[in-house]
Amino acid sequence: MRGASGAALAAARGQLAAAVADPWAAATIGDELFAVAALLDREPGLRRALADPTSPVGARAGLVRGLLGGRVSRATLDLTVALASLRWSAPGDLPDAAEHLAVLATSAAAEGEGQLDELEDELFRFGRIVGGEPELRSALSNSLLPAEHKSGLLEALLAGKVTPTALRLITQAAMHPRGRSLDASLEEYARLAAGWRQRLIAVVRVATELTASQRARLTAALSATYGHDIHLNVVIDPAVVGGMSVQIGDEFIDGSVASRLAQVRRRLAA
Numbered sequence: 219m220r221g222a223s224g225a226a227l228a229a230a231r232g233q234l235a236a237a238v239a240d241p242w243a244a245a246t247i248g249d250e251l252f253a254v255a256a257l258l259d260r261e262p263g264l265r266r267a268l269a270d271p272t273s274p275v276g277a278r279a280g281l282v283r284g285l286l287g288g289r290v291s292r293a294t295l296d297l298t299v300a301l302a303s304l305r306w307s308a309p310g311d312l313p314d315a316a317e318h319l320a321v322l323a324t325s326a327a328a329e330g331e332g333q334l335d336e337l338e339d340e341l342f343r344f345g346r347i348v349g350g351e352p353e354l355r356s357a358l359s360n361s362l363l364p365a366e367h368k369s370g371l372l373e374a375l376l377a378g379k380v381t382p383t384a385l386r387l388i389t390q391a392a393m394h395p396r397g398r399s400l401d402a403s404l405e406e407y408a409r410l411a412a413g414w415r416q417r418l419i420a421v422v423r424v425a426t427e428l429t430a431s432q433r434a435r436l437t438a439a440l441s442a443t444y445g446h447d448i449h450l451n452v453v454i455d456p457a458v459v460g461g462m463s464v465q466i467g468d469e470f471i472d473g474s475v476a477s478r479l480a481q482v483r484r485r486l487a488a
Contacts, residue, residue: 223311226304241330248324250294258313269309325414328383340384345404417447
């Protein structure tokens with residue numbers, strides 16, 4: 219988000235940080251904020267009313283309290299009141315912000331339970347599975363399939379195989395896509411989970427699995443280069459041949475043998 223919405227989201231994130239010290243409370247806040255985002259998506263009139271800069275702040279706060287008071291926890295109510303009291307560049311940024319905070323709260327719950335690393339890995343791995351299994355992707359993306367069927371399918375596939383927090387976020391992404399593909403939602407959720415601890419995600423493609431020592435050295439080198447903690451997502455890709463490629467955000471570093479061979483072929487063909 220940019221402009222007024224970017225500043226508003228930064229302010230809301232600051233308030234969230236103070237509310238999620240308790241992992242149990244953080245999990246509840248995450249679930250409730252996802253419900254708030256869904257409500258705002260369903261009700262365009264409400265979305266416009268809460269994001270209307272010409273409406274007094276007190277009126278917007280009162281509308282939230284009237285709708286949600288007694289239905290959500292005090293922390294979630296206060297956060298939603300804060301969202302409605304801030305200035306947004308467009309009404310659609312308000313549900314986006316609620317979803318953003320929901321993912322961060324869920325990530326805080328995972329961190330409190332010592333499972334944030336697992337959460338990031340599981341979101342990435344399931345996104346890869348979905349990308350490589352067209353039938354599964356089609357089933358989970360089918361808008362005609364009832365939500366409870368998607369939830370049951372994910373429960374059958376993943377219960378006991380991923381952390382409860384990862385299952386919660388994967389189910390959320392499948393049941394409420396918000397105009398995104400499932401793998402795009404999972405990628406965004408993984409990015410936000412890493413961002414909760416101010417880490418960057420590096421997608422590393424190699425021909426064979428890295429050893430623990432190689433992972434540690436690569437993580438240290440990238441962290442020193444970018445000035446942030448780095449979380450590695452390693453993809454085994456035989457097409458790389460040797461070496462590796464690394465993608466961090468929009469930056470791509472290609473040191474693979476396949477890339478060098480392709481350069482040689484281009485020069486020979488010139």
